[in-house]
Amino acid sequence: MAASILIVDDNEDILQFLTEVLGDTYDLHLATDGKMAQEIMDYEVVDLIISDIMMPEVDGFELCRLVKSNVEYCHIPVVLLTAQNTYKAHIEGLEVGADIYIQKPFLPDLLELQIANLLSNRLKIKAHFASSPFEDVRVMAHSKMDEAFLKKLDEFIRKNIEDPDLDIDQLAEHMNMSRPTLYRKIKSLSSLSPKNLINITRLKKAVRLISQNEFTMFEIAKMVGYTSQSRFNKNFQRYFKVSPTGYIDSLIKDDDDK
Structure with a gap:
């Protein structure tokens, strides 16, 4: 586009x-x-x-x-x-x-x-933000005002990350913006829709949980707001170009190489 x-x-x-x-x-x-x-x-x-x-x-x-x-x-x-x-x-x-x-x-x-x-x-x-599992959302800020906006938005998403119904209406209310205004702001800043930004934030949280090696993949998917394991796997692959199990294998390989 x-x-x-x-x-x-x-x-x-x-x-x-x-x-x-x-x-x-x-x-x-x-x-x-x-x-x-x-x-x-x-x-x-x-x-x-x-x-x-x-x-x-x-x-x-x-x-x-x-x-x-x-x-x-x-x-x-x-x-x-x-x-x-x-x-x-x-x-x-x-x-x-x-x-x-x-x-x-x-x-x-x-x-x-x-x-x-x-x-x-x-x-x-x-x-880079969308495809990098550990990149902070504030990398897309172009000013202190943008940085504060993204920090507030990201904190709210992470606080409610287990809610599978988290949507733009809740974000707009929290950010004190109209739905269309918030959509334009997020779209222009990130090239993502609010829905996709929420998804990426869920998946970045999942990466951190996987790295802890304390939970099953089913538990992690639920902890980040996915009700479908298959959808979780599909979205993970879409954004990070590797499956969740493939990511685990890469962590094991890195440990073995040390």
């Missing part, structure tokens, strides 16, 4: 130009001001924002400051475009949390490469 980019500029020619440059690679949402941009963020999963600085009412600096100071959006990387070729403007862009600051005029290839690198690096982090 293509990444989703929100482009914000009050100049229709620039919107058209960026659509031509990026439209074949990404899913684009277009806004002509900061207010419209916020409305789009409230309803769509946005992976990256490209914003001009000079706009009426809410300019690019204000929009970036809003994004980076709001727990619902702060994980979204922001690219600021500006014709202001001054040291002060560059510093202000960095101070409000911009991830990339590009001066106009710019080469389309440069913009495309910087966007691709930024999204690729984040995708690698997400994939």
